[in-house]
Amino acid sequence: MKSITLLIVALFYLNAGFAQETTIHKHRLNNQIIEKISVLKSNKGIRQGLYQAVTDKNIAVASGNFLNDKKTGVWHFYDRHGHLLQNYDYTNKALLFEAVEDTTSNLRYFVDKLLTDTDHTTKPVKAGGRYFGYLPYVNAFKLPANLMDISRIVSYAVVELLVSPGGRLADFKVHIFSGNYEKVFNMNTDMPNEEDKVFIPATLNGEPIGCRIMIKCNIDYDGGLELL
Incomplete structure (x- = not known):
């Protein structure tokens, strides 16, 4: 009995040694979304623990956990109204749930x-x-500065993403429409985060195929884009 007690005590101190204090760091992701990120007190560049992204109305659009700065376990993702869109397991790289997309969606797909x-x-x-x-x-x-004076009432943007059959971001454009005017901007596909280059590819009769995603957005008064 004494040896078991000593073992339990030893394990307690061992686990306590691995536990590290964290603090909450808040960061504005854009004009609508605020991130609440749990980071190590000893190294605020390391995300550890709960992550939440919420709207200015405190509606969650993402929640999950980090372990040693990597997403772990099941994360939950919502639209800006709080409706569940997806559950994704980052540990096993598995899509657990994807909400049905109806005709009101601002995304369109083309092969x-x-x-x-x-x-x-x-x-x-x-x-x-x-x-x-x-x-x-x-x-x-x-x-850009030379387009900041376009009317927001008659203008909108379309983000165009080409996803390869291998599930990689192959092309990235932004189209600006204002009345009869259209301007296309070629964007850098080398996104800062590796995960932003990766998709589950489209399929045709069970085989992966390249697909373009077109996303209609509003243009805000700061010149940024807003998802509808």
């Missing part, structure tokens, strides 16, 4: 192939869901 009624297709999927998962591409663009 360079004439489809028949007998073809079976699946769309590309982004870990992070159809709202939070696409924020990195939306946040990457800002209107």
Whole structure:
């Protein structure tokens, strides 16, 4: 009995040694979203513990956990109204749930192939869901100074992403439409975070296929883009 007690005590101190104090760091992701990130007190560059992204109305759009600065376990992703869009298991790299996308979605998908009624297709999927998962591409663009005076009432943007059959970001453009005017901006596909280059690819009859995703966005008064 004494040896078992000593073992329990030893394990307690061993686990306590691995436990590290954390603090909450807040960061504005864009004009609508605030990140609440648990980071180590000893190294604020290391994310450890709970992560939440919430709107200014305190509606969660993402929640999950970090372990040693890596996403771990099941994360939950929502739209800006708080409706669940996706559950993704980062430990096993597995999509657990993806909400049905209806005709009100601001995303459209195109393949360079004439489809028949007998073809079976699946769309590309982004870990992070159809709202939070696409924020990195939306946040990457800002209107240049010479276009800041365009009317926001008659203007909108379309973010175009080409996903390769291998599930990689192959092309990235932003189209600006204002009345009869259109301007196309070629964006850098070398995103700062590796995970923003990776998708679950579209399929055609069970085989991966390249697919373009078109995302309609509003243009805010600071020149940034807002997902609808």
